[in-house]
Amino acid sequence: MFKYIIKRLLQAIPLLIGVSIIAFSIMHLAPGGPLSVYTLNPSITAQDIDKIKVILGLDQPVHIQYLKWAKGMFTGNWGTTFFGGRPVFDVIVERIPATFLLMGSAMSIAIIIGMFTGILGAFRRYSVFDYLATTGAMVALSFPTFWFGLMAIYIFSLKLGWFPSGGMFTLGGEEDIFDLLRHLVLPTFVLALVLVAQWSRYTRSSFLEVIHQDYIRTAKAKGIKGSK
Known part of the structure; x- marks a missing residue:
């Protein structure tokens, strides 16, 4: 077991290196490159851009930039933000509680609704409910989450005004x-939508596999009712 874990960890090293190279390349291949936040600002001159390149080390060869960037990612020195000049690591740590709250809420709702839908769909296979649940799951999995988020903001925030469009609390309010739950409802259900589809499909497939096992058929043949 220990050798297997070591082997898998060693196999993950090339994968991590490849992912880091791709992520680093995307930052440089993006329009404007890493300095796009500055190049799009009309008040910043070309001389200012050159100075910023020297400060950030972007005037060095690409392979040197990558090695320094990879070293910083590995050691936790992730640099500073473009806006405010705060350490990136501190900003991420500051956002972790809100992230856990949002993802925990979305996952809890997804598991409860998804498992209920999947179990009911498995026991009522080919029923109207099963067809509706399957179609809804496929639709939810066919669209990206950000599209559902934009539609939810447009309908429930801009048009109906039921929920705020962002943030955790109302500015200037208590x-x-x-207030926290009111801000949490919209993003939670948007994130839970796709998770519900995944959990319902997984649960339905698992239950269909179980209820067609030989011991289930044997139990039913001996007179045991399905409700027991």
């Missing part, structure tokens, strides 16, 4: 639990 930061209580009810």
Whole structure:
């Protein structure tokens, strides 16, 4: 077992290196490159851009930039933000509680609804509910999450005004639990939508596999009802 774990870890090293090279290349191949936030600012001159390149080390060869970037990623020195000049690591750590809250809420809803839908669809196979659930899951999996997010903001925030379009609390308001839940509803259900589709399909397939096992058929043949 220990040798297997070591082998898998060693096999992951080339994969991680390849992913890091691709991520680094995407930053440089993007329009404007890493300095796009500055080049799109009309108040910054070409001389200022050259100075920023020297400060950030972007005037050095690409392979040197990659090695320094990879070393910083590995050691936790992720640089500073373009806006505010704060350490990137501190900004990420600051956002972790909100991320856990959002993902935890979305995952909890997805598991509950997804498993219920999948189990009911398996026991009522080829019923109207099963067809509707299957179609809804395929539709949810066919569109990217950000599209559902944009549509949810447009309908429920801009048009109906039921929920805020962003943030965790209302600016200038009381930061209580009810305000937090109001801000949490829209993003939670948008993220849970695709997760519900995944969990329902997985649960349905798993239950269909189980209920067609030989011991299930044997139990039914001996008179045991399906509700037991």
